[in-house]
Amino acid sequence: MATIGETKTDSTNVETKTESTNGEQVSRHQEVGHKSLLQSDALYQYILETSVYPREPEPMKELREVTAKHPWNIMTTSADEGQFINMLLKLVNAKNTMEIGVFTGYSLLATALALPDDGKILAMDINRENYEVGLPIIEKAGVAHKIDFKEGPALPVLDQMIADGKYHGTFDFIFVDADKDNYINYHKRLIDLVKIGGLIGYDNTLWNGSVVAPADAPMRKYVRYYRDFVLELNKALAADPRIEICMLPVGDGITLCRRIN
Template identity: 55%
Template sequence: MKEKFSFTILQSEALTKYLLETSAYPREHQQLKELRHATVDRYSHLSVMNVPADEGQLLSMMLKLMGAKKTIEVGVFTGYSLLATALALPDKAKVIAIDPDREAYEVGLPFIEKAGVAHKIQFVNSDAVTAINQLLHDGEEGTFDFAFVDADKENYINYHELLLKLVRVGGMIAYDNTLWSGTVALADDDLSQEWKDRIGENRIFLRNLNAFLANDGRIELAHLSIGDGLSLCRRLH
């Protein structure tokens, strides 16, 4: 297995490797480690779609500090962040996990079951807008402590509007990949055509999101350079 490292413009690959191998991997839960390896084996270069171990540990610590008991995950892939979340929550907690790709989720499911946390997770095989609107229709407004979003970047702002209704005041929404390999900080002229083809339109979607969140008075914002960028939004009202 060849490990692939995701790093932002603020981090060298050597520094990312050092952080993971010195601090994160030695404290990684065994089932998270096995899920990470299985994802690399199954999906190769796409394995970077899962959050890195250090980001998973940050989310885990944050959930524990918040005392979170009810969370939602928009975009699951094989479930590394989902398993990290489920492990951090108390036994009777609940995680709604939404993804249209059940096949990828089922790659991680054996590790979730082996970790003894499958009973906390409700997987919803659906697009996120439909699933979140159904939760709002069912009276779930303001009942979630935390939301993690790692899905189609063009819909992040749409998800934001819905999740601000779903997450309680004082709760948190986290958006992944908001630095997009550091390219959000670069002008078009600074990118080769090869890079433009590689990163697609997601760079533009994420630049728009970052500008939107920076000016959203409904939230308290912390934009972090961890993994591929993580934006933490605490709902104020």
């Protein structure tokens, strides 16, 4: 879970079996807290090997493999989600974007590769050390000039941008993969910064599948802690008349919000 950025891991999932309380064998994907939301790990692996990996740009592959060795690799954006973000930005002709929660920069690189040469990304994370893991690969890919990285909490930066007045409605796309307990606070600010017709993407909105789990279901501590914040966000987005929304079962769940007024 990123201090300002946590997402689904993109490990090479192999379907495994675990023993249930009644002695039956169940696949690991059925357990609360597992990342894959598909019917089986094998099906997810099929998507990666058939559609994602063959088309993954070499810099993204290199960064994915480097990040897999990081002790916090669970925080990385999945390869299928990176592919989705890359295509989405091309479809909407995004040029001015923002990313809150960077980690080693896999989704950031996916964005930078999709933008035109004069495109810009305001990227924020409280941990520059993690960002610098991926920075040499981003530089080698020739897209580092598109990125304005700011180390530190995002909320004060957003507040200053709103106070300045000149950033209102200027962003084509904003991706949030950060501290889940602040998602509502981010949304209150980002809705003013994204343009009408622009998109905000909130990551982890299915939160390991825990959003539909019973309150007493076994969960990892961090999953249980942030679960209520994710549920609060999902409810708020569904009720917000300023946006149209679409919740997608990509990665750990991503909700796209299109500002309409």
